[in-house]
């Protein structure tokens with residue numbers, strides 16, 4: 001198989017971790033006889049510094065022309081504390097989501113048995129948790145009209161029927177191949193957008209009678225994820241609710257540094273660790289490269305249909321963890337101190 | 353002291369639990385020589401059935417004329433699964449918040465040592481957690497203009513400067529009397545409303561140099577609450593984010609049935625358990641009356657300035673828990689089966 005992959009490292013620890021995702025791809029290419037070619041492009045704070053734009057045209061063009069994108073992270077504290085900044089790194093990420101039509105963000109929340117104790121949740125609550133989130137990614141209050149005057153500010157939360165329908169279909173298709181349960185999360189007791197959301201999901205549900213559907217209010221979902229995460233199989237939700245719930249769930253899994261996500265639409269797929277740019281540890285060889293490596297596994301599986309190759313990556317990670325190796329973020333009091341590795345050493349261990 | 357209290361039981365388990373809140377108020381009146389008078393009014397599904405409106409005019413008038421309101425819960429599954437319903441129980445709650453100008457919802461997340469094990473979180477993560485949420489309650493996407501066409505639906509997320517300022521002041525005043533740390537939660541990297549929010553909070557912060565301010569994105573806050581709930585003191589946030597985060601936090605505390613909230617503004621205060629109408633257990637003498645009783649403690653403290661009386665209620669609850677008594681929702685495998693009580697028996701125990 002011949003594939004062209006665009007690497008967008010972005011800000012903070014982006015470059016350090018993406019290096020290892022790319023190295024694993026190269027190794028998979030060699031081992032299984034695929035020809036992976038690579039290019040690079042700028043996004044986020046780095047892109048603003050170099051070109052003035054968080055998403056240079058060249059980046060979007062290269063993205064469209066590639067078969068898949070491996071992304072690192074964007075963000076910089078400099079903009080966060082300046083509410084009046086007009087240009088922000090995050091606009092790059094939002095721009096590429098919109099530009100490539102990446103309307104579905106898939107985030108598998110999976111547990112590594114070896115890391116059960118890394119969570120704040122009790123192991124007996126956690127054990128057996130396996131959730132696949134479908135977060136809508138190109139609509140909602142993220143992209144609705146924004147207004148600002150001296151005394152007010154507003155963002156329009158808006159959904160179109162087709163936007164809800166296309167992601168609902170993707171989520172139901174996935175549920176069918178998994179636990180056959182789908183929980184759609186909204187706030188239909190208050191929001192008009194949620195009432196449309198619920199209406200459309202109810203319609204799509206009829207086409208999947210083999211999948212059990214539940215509708216849950218977002219406040220309740222935020223609770224249930226803590227109380228009994230095992231009860232969820234596929235969770236389908238809107239952009240803003242998905243932003244909050246997937247991050248909550250990743251922390252529940254206790255392994256933020258171990259989780260990857262795939263953003264897909266009708267064109268090129270986009271794969272990224274769920275952790276952010278973490279400037280506080282950038283350049284210190286401390287970041288956990290496993291989420292970037294797992295992003296590559298998602299890419300192989302989802303964009304290229306290479307399940308065996310994807311599995312070999314997950315097995316390599318499992319083995320590394322079983323041998324007791326950890327990066328700082330997933331180490332606990334039982335970890336053998338000599339087995340706490342930096343980014344580079346952990347990347348190499350998995351490659352072996 | 354002479355005070356007139358309006359009791360609005362609402363739907364589901366509302367009536368059962370509110371009975372005990374009221375009984376405790378009566379007892380406090382007798383013991384401390386206060387004259388509490390009571391009236392009742394309808395809201396929610398019950399009100400719709402009786403009058404066609406979720407918030408009859410009479411209820412709002414009585415509410416305005418009272419010194420404080422003790423509320424139960426509203427909601428009914430009948431409306432939840434019908435996205436086209438025009439009249440909904442929740443409109444009663446939203447209407448009274450707006451009608452009374454209850455712009456600040458205070459939700460203390462406190463732990464009862466006896467119940468440390470009731471949470472899904474590990475006791476060592478939880479121990480020492482003590483958070484006071486300030487959720488804005490009369491603005492945001494809850495009250496902005498809603499539109500609906502065949503193919504789209506929208507809700508306007510909107511904030512005015514004065515709305516952010518007045519709740520920020522309340523939160524800073526409270527922080528000053530507590531741990532002197534305030535975390536303001538927003539999504540300023542994406543939302544214009546959040547950028548206004550952050551701007552105003554930054555301005556108000558200058559007037560409270562003795563309080564340490566942190567700004568956090570809502571997705572990160574949803575994570576940090578699971579990862580390290582102890583790190584929060586006062587949390588200040590908008591209506592929608594507050595809805596999600598306070599419910600998440602209450603589950604973290606593991607004692608949903610034990611938490612109360614106060615909604616305040618410039619007039620009459622409104623006190624309620626944070627649990628909902630729980631129709632599945634309504635009328636079965638199973639509901640936990642402690643949150644309603646704790647709502648009364650909040651009322652005494654916040655609306656009437658009766659701290660000693662409030663403390664005597666908390667002490668009575670502490671004592672009941674220390675003696676091993678539990679309702680079903682807060683019982684665990686260590687609970688002596690003979691000490692698992694129904695609503696009535698638990699209410700009586702606390703009265704004793």
Ligand SMILES: CC(C)[C@H](C(=O)O)[C@@H](O)C(=O)O
Pocket residue numbers: 074075090093094243541542571
């Ligand atoms: C960086 C930010 C714009 C982004 C979002 O809110 O979508 C991030 O939090 C995410 O979840 O990918």
Ligand SMILES: CC(C)[C@H](C(=O)O)[C@@H](O)C(=O)O
Pocket residue numbers: 189190219427442445446595
């Ligand atoms: C019932 C509903 C409208 C309400 C809200 O979303 O505010 C409830 O969830 C709450 O938190 O009080």
